[in-house]
Amino acid sequence: MPRDLTPDEAARQVRWSDAASRDTLQLIAEGVTQVAGFGIAAISVVRDGALESVAIAGNDQARAELEGTRTTVERVLAELEKADDWGLLRFVPHERLDPGAGDTWGWVPDIQPIDAPDAWDPMDLLIAPLYDDSGALRGTLAMDLPLDGLRPGQAQREVLNTYAEQAGRAVVVALEREALADQVRMAQAARRIVRKATAQLSLERIFADSTEALLEGFRAAGMWIQTFSEEEGQGLILSADGLDVALSPQLRRIAEGAAREAWRDQQVAIVGPGRPWLPPITDAEGGLILEFLAQIGVGSLMFIPLGAGPECLGNLALTRLTDGPAWTEAEAAAALDIGHDLGHAILNARTFEREHELVEELQALDAYKGQLIATVAHELKNPLTSVLGHLEMLDASPDLSGPTRGSLATMERGAQRMVRVIEDLLLLAKVGDANTPLISVPVDLHRILEDVVDLSTMAARHKDISLVVDSPTDPVLALGDPDELDRICGNLVSNAVKYTPEGGTVTVTLSRRADRVELSCADTGIGIAPEDLDRLGTEFFRSSNPEAVAQPGTGLGLAIVQRIVERHGGELVVESELGRGSVFRVTLPAA
Structure with a gap:
């Protein structure tokens, strides 16, 4: 009966994850022992290029020795080439077995053949390869120890073929259910990462928010993330348990080179005993990696490159213990997608960090x-x-x-x-100094505006400018510093008069709306070019308009207004059209 108990491969045994599928296969195996007249029946499924025994019936010792063990598909197919065709069954008499394989390949019961022409020999092999509709091998049903001690006759073969047909359907369904469950699990992990981790703006928060989803989604025992910096070997390493991952400088360099190569090829690597190394890793470097994994008690790890666009930003290592399940193709495909999501999250966090700095x-x-x-x-x-x-x-x-x-x-x-x-x-x-306190008191802007207009009246008359004031007769109280609010009114009105040609009009409006006070200063002056509007309020900025440059000024007036308004929690809005005038509208908290 097929098995392979070499230490390295036994360490990679997989636990069946779907209880319903396991129970169905176990019932079929028990049916072979109870109805078809065999002492032992074993069902294996193909996972990761090997046949793994998942359901054993009829003999407790055989079950203990065979369950979870793995045999390479190539070895089984090589033996089947020697077999007799019994419908869905294949029979290899012991005379045709490879003498060199012997006990290292098959589990051999300790029995003596009976004295009969068709006696069953302990080295006989009876197995039904189970295929799906596309012709791919998905599993096997193997039988041993016939109760009558004879090789099965025609009637018994028909019963066994029936069980083989049932086993084939059950194995295909079970593997499909397992693959679907893996896809759902991976999708849930990816969704949790996208929802939580990618919204974070620091690497620590990204790692913290993705750790639980990754460990659960990939059934991993542990994990760590290594990020790269411009200086080789100076990146950050974070682990799931918060402890330092003691990667030597040489291991960091190896991991960085492997991650960049894996990102270019868009592939995920499984690292463990007997696994091929990524192209940049030599056998000597691979030995260092295996030694490190043995030191931390890890049987295998999935190595995932993290990146965005053409840039590789780091790598993610998900670990499993020596007796943990094998990594699946579905997990590798999902891991690569998550590598893209985490890569974008890391890139966003770095961009935010640079912007913050x-x-x-x-x-x-x-x-x-x-x-x-x-x-x-x-x-x-x-x-x-x-x-x-x-x-x-x-x-x-x-x-x-x-x-x-x-x-x-x-x-x-x-x-x-x-x-x-x-x-x-x-x-x-x-x-402009944030450390300078603002002592706010109720200030009557109506009275301040009267004083400002009186000071500007002579300049307006000299240019034959109509200076119109629209303000309530009652006090209009704003909350702020009296001297600073006086400077706002003075700068706006004096600027309006300065940049309005002779015969123009300047209209100053003061009003209160709910909890805000609004001061508006409109003129029919030279206006402001669109390209200059965005720079208004910048210290020492003078307009590119020659008419404006011709007027004396330092470019500090509007900068002072802007700073005072912001300091008071107000807002300054400017509307202007070149050659048609401007409107400066200030809103301030009302007292």
């Missing part, structure tokens, strides 16, 4: 820029104050001539302009 660098740079601006502004303010003081003293001297006084006036105007720039820089640094 970039944001932190930009924030640090912005903070440094603010500190630099504040420092430079402070350093310039003191000497400018001294310059203005001495200019005032000189201007008071009665001995100065007219041209000299004109020069002093020009110098004073320049110094005053620098003072305004410095004050803008200091305010910009203040409102």
Whole structure:
């Protein structure tokens, strides 16, 4: 009776996973022993290129020795070439058996043949190969120890052929059910990974959320993930139990090279005793791998490359113990798909990490820029104050001539302009500093707007601009810093007057809507080009429009407005059309 008990292959025995299918095959085997008159019957199924005994009936000793053992398909087919054709049965008398195979291939009962012409010999082989509709071998039904001690006659052969037919159908159905169950299990594992792990933005969370699904879905005893970095051997390794996987630098290098080769070929490798190595792995390197697996008590592992597009990002190792089930083709196919899903998740996590680092660098740079601006502004303010003081003293001297006084006036105007720039820089640094607290109080924007309009009236009259204010007579209270809200109103109105040609109109509207206060400043000025709108609010940005550049300014006014609005939890919306004017709309929390 077929068997193969060499240690390496016995270690790869597979446990039947479907109880209903196992019970059906066991009943058929028992029927052969109870009805067809044989002491032992064994049913084997083809898995991973070998026949595995899954149902043994009639003899407890034979069952203990045969169940779960494996025999190569090639060895069985070679013996069947010598067999007599008995319908679905094949009979090989002991005279034709290969003397070299002997007990290493077959389980031989300890009996003596009876004294009869057709006596059954312990070395006789009676087996029914079981095929599916496509002609592929899916299993075998083997019989031994006929109760009458004789080789079966015609009537007994017909009964055995009936059981062989039943066994063939049952084996095909059982394997199909097992394959379907594997597909469902793999699909569930993949779905759990896609739903949870791929939504994470860190490698640790990806691994944590996929561990349970992978271990359960692949019936694995353990797992680890190795990721690659730009510097060879510097990637990260995470294991299912949270412990460090002690991969030596040489093993890391071997695994990285094998993963890149496997990703290029889009294949999954099974690593274990007697398995072929991936092309880049030499026999010596394979020996190191087997030694490592033996040290950690692993019988075999599935090696899965992880990647996205052409880039291999790492590898996943799923492990099984020495007496664990063999890896199936369905598991390998599902593992490769999961390698793609996890690869995309790792790539997304790396992209997010790089973006996060970039944001932190930009924030640090912005903070440094603010500190630099504040420092430079402070350093310039003191000497400018001294310059203005001495200019005032000189201007008071009665001995100065007219041209000299004109020069002093020009110098004073320049110094005053620098003072305004410095004050803008200091305010910009203040409102842009997240560490500067905002002390909010109720502020009447109606009163602030009246003061701002009064200051801008003379400039508007000089250009024959109609300055229209639409505001309730009652107070309109916003929540914020009075000086900063005053700067918002002043900058918007002064800019509208500055960039509106003679004869134009500037309309300022103030209103309250629910829990928000809205300030709108509309003009019929030169407008803003579409390509400049996105850069409004950037420090020192001046429009590319020559008409705008011709007006004096530093490019800090709108930047200050933008920072103050954001600081107050408000919103600034700009609508503009080149040559037709602009509308600046600010909304702030109401008091």
